[in-house]
Amino acid sequence: EIDHCAMTPEQIGLYQAVLDKLLVEQNDDTAEPRQGAILAAITALKQICNHPAHYLDDGSALDGRSAKLEAFDDLIDSASEARSDDRSEPTLVFTQYVVMAKLLASHLSERGISHAILHGSLSPTERQRLTDEFQAGHIDVLVCSLRAAGTGLTLTRATQVIHYERWSNPAVEDQATDRAHRIGQTATVSVHRLISEGTLEERVAEVLGQKRQLAGAVMGTGVDGWIGGLNDGELGELLRRQRPGGAASSEDAA
Numbered sequence: 001e002i003d004h005c006a007m008t009p010e011q012i013g014l015y016q017a018v019l020d021k022l023l024v025e026q027n028d029d030t031a032e033p034r035q036g037a038i039l040a041a042i043t044a045l046k047q048i049c050n051h052p053a054h055y056l057d058d059g060s061a062l063d064g065r066s067a068k069l070e071a072f073d074d075l076i077d078s079a080s081e082a083r084s085d086d087r088s089e090p091t092l093v094f095t096q097y098v099v100m101a102k103l104l105a106s107h108l109s110e111r112g113i114s115h116a117i118l119h120g121s122l123s124p125t126e127r128q129r130l131t132d133e134f135q136a137g138h139i140d141v142l143v144c145s146l147r148a149a150g151t152g153l154t155l156t157r158a159t160q161v162i163h164y165e166r167w168s169n170p171a172v173e174d175q176a177t178d179r180a181h182r183i184g185q186t187a188t189v190s191v192h193r194l195i196s197e198g199t200l201e202e203r204v205a206e207v208l209g210q211k212r213q214l215a216g217a218v219m220g221t222g223v224d225g226w227i228g229g230l231n232d233g234e235l236g237e238l239l240r241r242q243r244p245g246g247a248a249s250s251e252d253a254a
Helices: 009-025 034-050 052-056 067-084 098-110 124-136 170-180 200-208 212-218 223-228 232-239
Strands: 002-005 091-095 115-118 141-145 160-163 190-196
Touching: 002 067, 009 034, 009 052, 009 232, 034 052, 034 200, 034 232, 052 098, 067 091, 067 098, 067 160, 067 190, 091 098, 091 170, 098 115, 098 141, 115 124, 160 170, 190 200, 200 232
Parallel strands: 002 190, 091 141, 091 160, 115 141, 160 190
Antiparallel strands: none
């Protein structure tokens, strides 16, 4: 299931500023090489879609600044309500950014929800310990770096999977989801993919929503590499923020 999230005014302002800077640089012969500028902008836009504090990296407060975080909270609340009714709803959360994983963990701490972070810098022993604790029911939410948890782990206690952002390679995203679908899983697993409405994320989701084998063939190095090969007109059309319904916003068309 794809959950569409409308951006906050702060997110819209930051998104537009990054996009304007990128499109101006493409006409500036003194700017950094085109491919590097595009990849840097894509990363910035993804971070803004996640949360302004992720992009700004300034330790600022999280509440009320990201519709995606609000959608995340709604899903966590639903799982908490299920637990209060004696129904287990353990949750796996995947993000490709360790910084965002730490922000989510801090947010969960403030809300008093038991959780842990599984990321690539952990030793194999520590990774296994967290896996065992989750499987044993001692952790309600396991926040995972997508690369760290993509392979080799069995987390079949999970009945809810949240992809906080989309990965540019659909195969990697599928491998992460499969952690909850390993042999031994007996419950139905709900999978949620959070998408910022009218942004690059939504455009990429449309591509990934087509036949996934076709997406992999066309974009062998992932969506980011495919975007880097677009001409200026195609790039502007792809990244331009859209209002719900598909119309470009007035500030975008300027």
